[in-house]
Amino acid sequence: MRITQGTFSFLPDLTDDEIKAQIDYALGKGWACSIEFTDDPHPRNTYWDMWGMPMFDMKDASAVMMEVTACRKAKPDQYIKVNAFDNSRGIESMAMSFLVQRPAEEPGYRLQRQETRDRQLRYTTESYATARPSGARYRASSAE
């Protein structure tokens, strides 16, 4: 199941040139880019791991792309996203956040039903991938 989230979630995956153009747009707006990665892509998991510090005072997209490349190399089978943070007064939040890498295979989510009192049902979703310990999730599935 192809997971989508963030800006451009309705589009096919961006090519490197498109990613570069988006980063250039963000830098042109004065936003600071940062890179995050995870192997737990649950939509409610907002705490992804940071790839280095957020990058302030960058002028060119190639600087951010260099880090994206480095992150892809180190985490070839995880989700990676680029965030653009607008620090202007009164906004101070993410202006843009989009995926730049996804694992080769995405097993999708199981719908879990929990019976509670009065025959009520509570629903939750759980990624099949997270059944494995962190770090071994997507790697193992792609190796099979």
Place this chain on the structure above:
Amino acid sequence: MSVDLQALLRDAKVTEVLEKLDRELVGLAPVKARIRETAAFLVVSRARAQLGLEAATPNLHMSFTGNPGTGKTTVALRMADILHRLGYVRKGHLVSVTRDDLVGQYIGHTAPKTKEILKKAMGGVLFIDEAYYLYRPENERDYGQESIEILLQVMENHRDDLVVILAGYKDRMDTFFRSNPGFSSRIAHHIDFPDYSEPELMSIAQLMVERMNYRLDTEAQAALREYIERRVQQPHFANARSIRNALDRARLRQASRLFDRALEHGGATGVDELQSLSASDIRASRVFHAPVTDTKPERHAHH
């Protein structure tokens, strides 16, 4: 197949920058000639690339050597502008750093620091002043070596993304290049900045005075000429920078002279007085009290 070089030059507005360089910088004839050559080379490579004769980006990393105050930083700024107009760097900004900005103080500190600076310079020009301080042969565990390795790697792999200019004293840079062959093989353009002659320093001084909205009368001009003659022969002479400092001190003296007089006598101070530096403001310098030595000390002494 043909290509219109003139149109290429006109579109890039490079001649404008070259003329500005000519107008704003006094002297430096060999430097200007080299910049012109480099610009011509860049325009021709661009034309060749358009016709499919050249695929790879030419090697653009440079070294600027010369004594302090000879205009290396200013020329680097113009160079960034030229490279930007010709499309060799995407943004055209200049990031000026020294060893302290690149090298860390403990293990694991240097690589992130150097990378941070390199990332900031991407799309523009990285200007490393006194680059030879990166290499300290007397301490084999110096972190400068780590910084050099990262620099070399990025200079090679990210040629399209940034241009590195190394600057410093001629002889120390020569030693630096000898002990780091990796650098000398990656730097194609060596430009040497000569010291300014005394008449050139005088016209620089006059330009500076003009830009600061001051005036020198004939007497003050004579005093300044004499000042330059004496200053050149004294130690720690830093070309245009020394002239700037001398003028700044003269402005201080002028201010306190006007201030004292106003306190004593009261009354209005005219625009003319506020604008003019007198001979006494210049002659009060310690340069006029130091004995003039017979032998001219080495102009490129280190300090």
